[in-house]
Amino acid sequence: MRSGGVSSTDAPSALHRPRLLAALDSLAPVVALVGPIGAGATTLLRQWASQHERVAWRTTGGIPDPGCDVLVIDDADDLTADDWQRLRELRATRPGLLIRLAVRSAQSLPRGEDVETVQDLMFTPAETRDYLAQRGSQFAPAAAHVVTGGLPAALRAVVWLKTIGGPVMDEVLAALPPGALAAEHARLAIPEVLTGELVTALGGPDDFIVQTERAGLGAWASYAGHPLFVLTARCAPRPCARTRQMMRMPCTTTLRGCC
Numbered sequence: 001m002r003s004g005g006v007s008s009t010d011a012p013s014a015l016h017r018p019r020l021l022a023a024l025d026s027l028a029p030v031v032a033l034v035g036p037i038g039a040g041a042t043t044l045l046r047q048w049a050s051q052h053e054r055v056a057w058r059t060t061g062g063i064p065d066p067g068c069d070v071l072v073i074d075d076a077d078d079l080t081a082d083d084w085q086r087l088r089e090l091r092a093t094r095p096g097l098l099i100r101l102a103v104r105s106a107q108s109l110p111r112g113e114d115v116e117t118v119q120d121l122m123f124t125p126a127e128t129r130d131y132l133a134q135r136g137s138q139f140a141p142a143a144a145h146v147v148t149g150g151l152p153a154a155l156r157a158v159v160w161l162k163t164i165g166g167p168v169m170d171e172v173l174a175a176l177p178p179g180a181l182a183a184e185h186a187r188l189a190i191p192e193v194l195t196g197e198l199v200t201a202l203g204g205p206d207d208f209i210v211q212t213e214r215a216g217l218g219a220w221a222s223y224a225g226h227p228l229f230v231l232t233a234r235c236a237p238r239p240c241a242r243t244r245q246m247m248r249m250p251c252t253t254t255l256r257g258c259c
Helices: 018-024 041-049 081-093 125-134 141-148 152-161 167-175 183-189 196-201 208-214 241-248
Strands: 030-034 055-058 070-073 098-103 116-118 218-223 226-231
Touching: 018 030, 018 041, 018 116, 030 041, 041 070, 041 098, 081 098, 125 141, 125 152, 141 152, 196 208, 208 218, 208 226
Parallel strands: 030 098, 030 116, 055 070, 070 098
Antiparallel strands: 218 226
């Protein structure tokens, strides 16, 4: 039985991604896909749900009584405290219930909540190669992967436009969800990774990392055991002369050993 009005049929251009479907197959009661719009989380949820017979989808409004073995919640960033309490009650009364979510930011998950996260939603170089082959594209996979950053929506645009360069492609990639980094923050895209201290040193706003993650423009990663923030967004316009000058300067930030 399936409910919620969401089709489990894959889009014709969808790539089968065993590594992420395996992550959703985890024995953990609650698993959340974490990635920006365009990372393919909805497609992954549909592919995974199609392997199960008793699935309920939450589309809008509150948490339904699934009456099934699996509850799938797309766009779970808007879940309220009451919604999360409802999920805890369902888990308490139905220990075998599997809950699978998709969120744009890990900040949307309540602190301390028992949720297993899956954050590597971008195409790997091998997945980029397989996707291009599946679509019959002649583009060099390595070049397409660099241009798109592995974002599935961007790679679809590359295949559709039949180009990986030029002003049209730049505009299309910048317009794709979750959008581009604002021009005034272009200098913050110069380092490979960010910390709160580095954002301050570069003149960025105090809440830049929090707001950028919530917007799906970046994600946290770990380097030698230290949390570092990685921007995944493109800069909207061409960098200004000052930014280009900064790009040519050696890295002298407090991230010693990281640059």
